Amino acid sequence: MSEYILxxxxxxxxxxxxxxxKHISLEVEKGEFITFLxxxxxxxxxxxxxxxxxxEPDSGSVILHGQDVTALPPxxxxxxxxxxxxxxxxxxxxxxxxxxxLKLKKVPKAEISxxxxxILELVQLAGFEKRMPDELSGGQQQRxxxxxxxxxxxEVLLLDEPLGALDLQLRRQMQLELKRLQKKLGITFIYxxxxxxxxxxxxxxxxxxxxxxxxxxxxxxxxxNHPKNEFVARFVGNANIIPMEDGTSLAIRTExxxxxxxxxxxxxxxxxxxxxxxxxxxxxxAEGTEVVATRHGIDYAAEVGQMxxxxxxxxxxxxxxxx
Amino acid sequence: xxxxxxxLSGIYLAxxxxxxxxxxxxxVVYSFNAxxxxxxxxxxxxxxxxxLLRDRDLREALINSLILAVxxxxxxxxxxxxxxxxxxxxxxxTNGLIESISTMPMMIPEIILGMVFLAxxxxxxxxxGMTTLIISHTVFCIPYIFMMVRARLEGMDQSIEDAARDxxxxxxxxxxxxxxxxxxxxxxxxxxxxxxxSFDDVIISLFVTGPRTNTLPVKIYTKLKTGVTPxxxxxxxIMLAVIVSALLLSNFISTRKTRRKVRDI
Numbered sequence: 001m002s003e004y005i006l007x008x009x010x011x012x013x014x015x016x017x018x019x020x021x022k023h024i025s026l027e028v029e030k031g032e033f034i035t036f037l038x039x040x041x042x043x044x045x046x047x048x049x050x051x052x053x054x055x056e057p058d059s060g061s062v063i064l065h066g067q068d069v070t071a072l073p074p075x076x077x078x079x080x081x082x083x084x085x086x087x088x089x090x091x092x093x094x095x096x097x098x099x100x101x102l103k104l105k106k107v108p109k110a111e112i113s114x115x116x117x118x119i120l121e122l123v124q125l126a127g128f129e130k131r132m133p134d135e136l137s138g139g140q141q142q143r144x145x146x147x148x149x150x151x152x153x154x155e156v157l158l159l160d161e162p163l164g165a166l167d168l169q170l171r172r173q174m175q176l177e178l179k180r181l182q183k184k185l186g187i188t189f190i191y192x193x194x195x196x197x198x199x200x201x202x203x204x205x206x207x208x209x210x211x212x213x214x215x216x217x218x219x220x221x222x223x224x225n226h227p228k229n230e231f232v233a234r235f236v237g238n239a240n241i242i243p244m245e246d247g248t249s250l251a252i253r254t255e256x257x258x259x260x261x262x263x264x265x266x267x268x269x270x271x272x273x274x275x276x277x278x279x280x281x282x283x284x285x286a287e288g289t290e291v292v293a294t295r296h297g298i299d300y301a302a303e304v305g306q307m308x309x310x311x312x313x314x315x316x317x318x319x320x321x322x323x
Numbered sequence: 324x325x326x327x328x329x330x331l332s333g334i335y336l337a338x339x340x341x342x343x344x345x346x347x348x349x350x351v352v353y354s355f356n357a358x359x360x361x362x363x364x365x366x367x368x369x370x371x372x373x374x375l376l377r378d379r380d381l382r383e384a385l386i387n388s389l390i391l392a393v394x395x396x397x398x399x400x401x402x403x404x405x406x407x408x409x410x411x412x413x414x415x416x417t418n419g420l421i422e423s424i425s426t427m428p429m430m431i432p433e434i435i436l437g438m439v440f441l442a443x444x445x446x447x448x449x450x451x452g453m454t455t456l457i458i459s460h461t462v463f464c465i466p467y468i469f470m471m472v473r474a475r476l477e478g479m480d481q482s483i484e485d486a487a488r489d490x491x492x493x494x495x496x497x498x499x500x501x502x503x504x505x506x507x508x509x510x511x512x513x514x515x516x517x518x519x520x521s522f523d524d525v526i527i528s529l530f531v532t533g534p535r536t537n538t539l540p541v542k543i544y545t546k547l548k549t550g551v552t553p554x555x556x557x558x559x560x561i562m563l564a565v566i567v568s569a570l571l572l573s574n575f576i577s578t579r580k581t582r583r584k585v586r587d588i
Contacts, residue, residue, distance in 0.1 A: 052489055053488075053489075054485050054488065054489065073488070073493075074485075074488045074489050075488055075489075075490075075491040075492060075493055079489075080489055080490065081485075081486070081489045083482040083485065083486055084482070085480055085482050087480060087482040087483045087485065087486040088483075088486075089483060089486075089487070089500075089501060090483075090505070091504045091505060100487070100490050100492075100500070101490035101491050104490065104491040104492055104496060105491060148486075148490070149489075149490075152490060152491065
């Protein structure tokens with residue numbers, strides 16, 4: 001039997017008339033890297049705030065390490081958060097920021113300063129102890145925020161879109177570093193993002209969220225290759241949803257759409273664009289279904305307005321539920 | 324076209340500066356005049372200031388004014404800051420209403436406020452004097468602090484407080500370690516502004532002061548009835564110095580942070 005570090009049981013949360021979370025449940029194993037993936041407004045940040053204790057659910061419970069912590073305030077939970085805006089204390093040095101949690105725990109000064117240097121070294125910020133937050137770059141502030149959240153030695157680390165404000169190159173680098181850090185420390189990470197590539201790259205399991213519901217929970221392979229419903233197929237795999245005559249739908253990823261197939265479905269080329277090494281060709285069938293096909297390179301010679309036929313290999317089509 | 328506009332704005336500036344600062348400058352300069360006549364310059368002298376120092380009534384009024392300004396701005400600082408902090412717990416719907424009610428004493432004409440205080444204190448039977456002065460000054464000082472602190476809190480990233488709680492800070496440590504240091508510039512500059520407002524108030528003080536408690540502005544006002552003397556110029560200069568330093572300091576504190584930010588960019 002594996003050990004669950006965190007359990008969410010049937011959690012519901014509403015703000016005024018708006019229901020943000022609808023009966024969500026989840027079990028997280030020790031040392032797991034779990035990502036909540038979904039568009040903005042799907043309820044992922046609310047879930048995170050309920051786990052940290054900054055928000056109280058309307059019903060349901062949060063079980064941390066076998067103990068029901070639903071009614072406990074955030075300061076009594078062994079969980080820490082890396083906030084999207086970093087939320088560093090602007091009037092404190094890097095050292096005081098990172099050591100703040102330990103100071104509250106009444107750890108002796110010498111011990112705090114030793115732990116702080118160790119952790120700063122871990123996030124590659126050794127020697128930055130005396131700097132003020134506004135003297136650091138965005139990437140460095142990000143590392144301080146991570147160090148501060150790790151300093152208390154949490155059982156679960158919550159990360160709310162921590163890389164959202166960084167440029168693409170720095171993002172890629174930090175993704176690798178965070179993964180390395182998580183492996184090394186063996187802490188459970190609960191990570192929020194709306195970027196499916198980030199989720200697939202880093203996670204052991206992905207929780208795909210939309211409209212306050214867990215649409216699918218599974219490994220990156222499961223949610224990418226075997227999406228449960230139309231939303232997951234579209235959001236994670238950028239897949240085309242093709243409605244079938246019997247009322248079911250098929251999900252087929254753009255790279256698996258074959259063009260100029262003898263006996264295929266006829267369609268008109270609506271649009272053609274080239275980005276990120278991929279040619280995107282948008283088609284529309286007589287019934288009005290829009291289908292996107294992608295090809296590597298720019299050598300495919302279809303013109304806008306041209307009629308062609310498309311199809312797919314049966315093994316590349318996944319039957320999905322409607323949302 | 325463009326040249327002309329620059330000229331016009333120059334004239335405008337000159338007129339405004341002239342109207343505002345020449346009377347002040349004249350008062351200050353003539354407070355150092357050796358002549359007894361306010362219109363003739365007879366050379367530099369500090370004798371009016373020495374005269375002031377010898378005047379026991381004035382000394383007492385100055386001390387009264389300082390006691391009044393310090394106690395009312397301190398009381399208002401505590402109340403106004405607590406009020407601004409409490410606004411976080413107020414539901415959004417009633418937010419605007421409570422804010423208007425809290426800042427109302429700023430909009431009400433002073434003469435009305437003075438009458439209202441007079442009526443209320445007589446009704447309760449409170450003897451007029453320092454107590455009634457402090458109560459009424461505290462009331463009209465609260466909005467200044469409330470508004471300064473509230474503006475600062477509005478501009479603060481809410482997740483900073485969340486982060487402190489997340490790291491283990493209970494309500495007390497959260498306030499002491501995080502919230503207070505972050506709002507302190509606003510609290511101090513509001514306090515100095517309130518000090519200046521209390522120190523120069525005439526109208527409300529006239530209504531609520533007792534027969535034996537004179538404040539400096541009230542003293543000046545009563546002295547003026549017998550004509551402008553060089554002594555009054557000296558007194559006005561001292562008051563001006565106190566108030567301008569309070570306001571400059573208030574301004575310096577509230578803009579220091581922003582200036583540092585700008586320099587970094």
